[in-house]
Amino acid sequence: MRRLLGAVLAFAVLALSTPALVLAHDQPETSQSRWVMADWMMDTFFIFSGLAVLAFVAAWKAGHFQDLDQLGSLPLYVEEEDYYTPDWALDEEEWLDEDA
Secondary structure, three states, rough: HHHHHHHHHHHHHHHHHHHHHHHOOOOOOOOHHHHHHHHHHHHHHHHHHHHHHHHHHHHHOOOOOOOOHHHHOOHOOOOOOOOOOOHHHHOOOHOOOOOO
């Protein structure tokens, strides 16, 4: 049991220290290296936004956005317990007092 615990502990230390060793090197400072981060971030933005636009157009052409005003009222018909209103707000005495 002690051997297993030692092996797991050694593996955990190795797994947690490896990323720190990878990030410990100096970044080369050239005019091109300053744009590397911006390049891949812009590329992924355009790729994912393009895929999102394609998915939106496909859903629009498939008719998934018809009658949204009617579909928006469907959750109002679901009967469930009110978890948000505190008990003091449902007190009957407050509603029976008409002079207030």
